Amino acid sequence: MAKSISHIGDFIEQTSKRNKDSAILNVLSVSNSQGFIQQSEQFENRIVASDDTSNYKIVARNDFAFNPARINVGSIARLTTFERGIVSPMYICFRTKNNLFPEYLDYFFESKRFFAEIQKRLEGSVRQCLSFEGLCNIPLCIPTVEVQQQIGKRLSTLAKEIKLEIDFLELLQRQKRFLLHQMFI
Structure with a gap:
């Protein structure tokens, strides 16, 4: 077809x-x-x-x-x-x-x-x-509406997980800067 x-x-x-x-x-x-x-x-x-x-x-x-x-x-x-x-x-x-x-x-x-x-x-x-x-x-x-919804939900979930990882990385970088600053006071 x-x-x-x-x-x-x-x-x-x-x-x-x-x-x-x-x-x-x-x-x-x-x-x-x-x-x-x-x-x-x-x-x-x-x-x-x-x-x-x-x-x-x-x-x-x-x-x-x-x-x-x-x-x-x-x-x-x-x-x-x-x-x-x-x-x-x-x-x-x-x-x-x-x-x-x-x-x-x-x-x-x-x-x-x-x-x-x-x-x-x-x-x-x-x-x-x-x-x-x-x-x-x-x-x-x-694709069908059902498949579109599945794709949309999966991509949204991945985007949220990526944002969480980026936010966590930012927190680790801030912690590193703080600790380095404390070491050299």
Whole structure:
């Protein structure tokens, strides 16, 4: 049986609900290393957001967003740290449909294959950008939802274990510095 080629666009839908009444005040940015963060964290001591945020796009938990001009450096993320927030109108926002587990797509976005596919689809001469259509045209193999969930859970567990090991290493390094300092007082 031949495997059919699917594309990301078969499994996502673009969102662009606006903050019309300016009710949501949580202005977010997408960092290439930390994912969604409050804009005040990314731009310390500067207010980058417009005074009028009524045109900003609303993102909810498990929605994705990316800066079209910075996706080539990894500025794409899934909202997991807040229930909702708003992002600049320049961001492209989308969510997965029911047949795609958001965590599965999240890990795909961290893969070398995804970055290679992005490079093929960047447009522009001075500042290269990826359009929503370009994102939608990226090929994607999708296993069953159950397998996607298993993969997502395993990768999440591994990520947590790696973080624990990194935190433990940091504690050991601090202990070493302390002990060396105590030896030579």
